[in-house]
Amino acid sequence: MEESKLQDLLNEMTLEEKVGQLTQVFGQPYLDDNYEVTGPMSFLAVPSELVPVAGSILGASGAESTRKIQDVYLEKSRLKIPLLFMADVIHGYKTIFPIPLGIGASWNPDTAVKTAKISAVETAVSGIHVTFSPMVDLVRDPRWGRVMESTGEDKFLNEQFAEAFVRGYQGDSYSDPYAIASCVKHFAAYGAPEGGRDYNTVNMSERQLREDYLSAYQAAIDAGTELVMTSFNVVDGIPSTGNRWLLKDLLRDEMGFEGVVISDWGAVKEMIPHGVAADEKEAALKALNATNDIEMMTFTYHRYAKDHIDAGHVDEKLIDESVMRILKLKNKLGLFENPYRAASQDDEKDLIFSDAHRQTALEVAEESMVLLKNDSVLPLEDNGQTVALIGPFAEGEDMLGAWSWKGEAETASSLHASLKSALTSGNVLYAKGSAITETTEEWMEEAVKAASEADVVIMALGESAEMSGEAASRSDITLPQSQADLLKKIAELGKPIATVLFNGRPLDLNTVEPYSDAILEAWFPGTEGGEAVANVLTGKTNPSGKLPMSFPESVGQIPVYYNHYNTGRPAEEREEGRYASRYLDVSNYPKYAFGYGLSYTSFDYSKVTLSNDIMTSDETIEVSVTLTNTGNRVGQEVVQLYIRDLVGEVVRPMKELKGFRKVQLNPGESKKVSFTLSEDMLIYVHQDLTEKADAGEFDVFVGASSLAEHSGRFSLKK
Numbered sequence: 001m002e003e004s005k006l007q008d009l010l011n012e013m014t015l016e017e018k019v020g021q022l023t024q025v026f027g028q029p030y031l032d033d034n035y036e037v038t039g040p041m042s043f044l045a046v047p048s049e050l051v052p053v054a055g056s057i058l059g060a061s062g063a064e065s066t067r068k069i070q071d072v073y074l075e076k077s078r079l080k081i082p083l084l085f086m087a088d089v090i091h092g093y094k095t096i097f098p099i100p101l102g103i104g105a106s107w108n109p110d111t112a113v114k115t116a117k118i119s120a121v122e123t124a125v126s127g128i129h130v131t132f133s134p135m136v137d138l139v140r141d142p143r144w145g146r147v148m149e150s151t152g153e154d155k156f157l158n159e160q161f162a163e164a165f166v167r168g169y170q171g172d173s174y175s176d177p178y179a180i181a182s183c184v185k186h187f188a189a190y191g192a193p194e195g196g197r198d199y200n201t202v203n204m205s206e207r208q209l210r211e212d213y214l215s216a217y218q219a220a221i222d223a224g225t226e227l228v229m230t231s232f233n234v235v236d237g238i239p240s241t242g243n244r245w246l247l248k249d250l251l252r253d254e255m256g257f258e259g260v261v262i263s264d265w266g267a268v269k270e271m272i273p274h275g276v277a278a279d280e281k282e283a284a285l286k287a288l289n290a291t292n293d294i295e296m297m298t299f300t301y302h303r304y305a306k307d308h309i310d311a312g313h314v315d316e317k318l319i320d321e322s323v324m325r326i327l328k329l330k331n332k333l334g335l336f337e338n339p340y341r342a343a344s345q346d347d348e349k350d351l352i353f354s355d356a357h358r359q360t361a362l363e364v365a366e367e368s369m370v371l372l373k374n375d376s377v378l379p380l381e382d383n384g385q386t387v388a389l390i391g392p393f394a395e396g397e398d399m400l401g402a403w404s405w406k407g408e409a410e411t412a413s414s415l416h417a418s419l420k421s422a423l424t425s426g427n428v429l430y431a432k433g434s435a436i437t438e439t440t441e442e443w444m445e446e447a448v449k450a451a452s453e454a455d456v457v458i459m460a461l462g463e464s465a466e467m468s469g470e471a472a473s474r475s476d477i478t479l480p481q482s483q484a485d486l487l488k489k490i491a492e493l494g495k496p497i498a499t500v501l502f503n504g505r506p507l508d509l510n511t512v513e514p515y516s517d518a519i520l521e522a523w524f525p526g527t528e529g530g531e532a533v534a535n536v537l538t539g540k541t542n543p544s545g546k547l548p549m550s551f552p553e554s555v556g557q558i559p560v561y562y563n564h565y566n567t568g569r570p571a572e573e574r575e576e577g578r579y580a581s582r583y584l585d586v587s588n589y590p591k592y593a594f595g596y597g598l599s600y601t602s603f604d605y606s607k608v609t610l611s612n613d614i615m616t617s618d619e620t621i622e623v624s625v626t627l628t629n630t631g632n633r634v635g636q637e638v639v640q641l642y643i644r645d646l647v648g649e650v651v652r653p654m655k656e657l658k659g660f661r662k663v664q665l666n667p668g669e670s671k672k673v674s675f676t677l678s679e680d681m682l683i684y685v686h687q688d689l690t691e692k693a694d695a696g697e698f699d700v701f702v703g704a705s706s707l708a709e710h711s712g713r714f715s716l717k718k
Helices: 003-012 015-021 063-076 100-104 109-125 145-149 155-170 206-222 244-254 280-289 300-310 316-332 345-351 355-368 415-422 441-452 481-491 529-537
Strands: 023-025 056-058 084-087 181-187 227-230 260-262 370-374 386-390 427-431 456-462 497-502 518-521 603-605 621-629 635-645 656-665 670-677 696-703 710-716
Touching (some): 003 316, 015 023, 015 316, 063 345, 100 109, 100 145, 100 355, 109 355, 155 206, 260 316, 280 316, 355 529, 386 415, 415 427, 427 441, 497 529, 518 529, 621 635, 621 656, 621 710, 635 670, 656 670
Parallel strands (some): 056 084, 181 227, 386 427, 386 456, 456 497
Antiparallel strands (some): 370 518, 621 670, 635 656, 635 696
């Protein structure tokens, strides 16, 4: 439809119809079948007047249901403006991939593109047009449950994955019927709640917001994301959903976002308990004037928008602008020509949970896993040895993780069955040992018996899916006590132990590391998790994952992250004496650092060379290193480039990730890996909020993690 016709359509709409477009509702009024929704499960009755004018539906899925809802709606609608269907498809629709934090651990944005494309296909044929993904919130506190939806603690890594997910979902053009619209979330700084407690206050300077938190949202916007979702938290004391500076001045005018802004579930009405709105009427006023286009699952716009317009508190032009943005999105998706888009029961049968999709899920799960420790235990040899497999994730426990909306835990591959299949010449003994949070004497005895008869023990331990995700913050991020007791008991036998962790966040591993000879971080690996873990344990797949987020030595260190500032009394420069910036009882540094991950082979880094030691605005520097596989297995290594600005107008981080390359090498093979440094990589936010690079000296670090040693120095001349 031509834009002029959209304007004609807008001109024909009544105010009630316009406000309806700004309201998202359940599908319940349009059909009697049961269907699923996301968010708090409190009943919200949809006002009957909204039924023929609502603009979008949350939570309905399946081609049959969505087509029926669309039919019933269009019969009731005067202007026949199609509905938008939206849902939380976070790491897969029915084919479930590793949690986004695990996908981030692949350090491979192309992997994110693949998972998003498959998610889009399964979502589109089920009748959904918009996914509330990617979540690009920077996170430095693993106590926050929604860390599992993020790609970690680093803004550069988050930028790469934000762009990749948007490209994967939206494709090259909406002429592709399987492309869906993405919604980047949560704007802004939702990943920095005080105490790691979900929905809690976020308090930071505008300079820090701009320096660390905005760039991933900007990357998604530049990639063309169609929607932005507001966050639940306050920004500078004002809830995001009613924050005009944040949504209008910053997001739209400065960052250039021209698409649709949607509130998170109930966030408009939540301005009342926040204490910035006395009632629903005032909440509607603030959200409308902030240019929040769609109100999700509360009805303050429906009830009070007309009153505010009549009173002159809201300019109807703002309403028209919001409606036009929504109409343009529907038009982009081709809904005026085909309101069902790709919804097809036949395609659902052929494409959803297909063998090809599951094969990709297997490959992604393998690539996401991070080998944290290995004292010559892994990979397991298929040499007739007896292996004891013990723990709640050995079989039967949910490997999908939170936000696996249509995924079915019972369809996930079993670690027990997969390991038995991989170790054909040996014997795999299974014992449960413990549930997630409880054990029994009988379970413990069975586990000890199995371990005592084995040559090596595999412990499959972790969190339940409900222990991470939204509203799943934890103050204690160690393993549940029952599992810690089980591991310690098995360790008393003196058998080699490899522990596999299934979890949605970095953990405090003080109850794991001392009792494990090897540790494999599997995250929540998804549909093919059991087979993927077995393939890595047995060496069929060589692990290549790297941590996208630091694992703390102790929860008391949090937040602990690699790109921290220095202090005036750095501990490194005061090895003795009390008065330095250090803890008395624990190291300053994480147990496992950002970017860290082992392989079954070994890699050697040559001396790093710089093509020049002077950079100018017109001249770049090439940083090169030769990487050699010095082991006896094919392996992949993520070569990481970090820079430190030695002197800035404001304090600069100790290191900042500026580039990475994932390189595969055969045994004995060498490859030159190069990075180009340019002035734009040195830009930062100054005290007056301007963004520029300063002349001065910079250190370069190239290596296998954020622990990379100093590799060279150059100067920027201006």
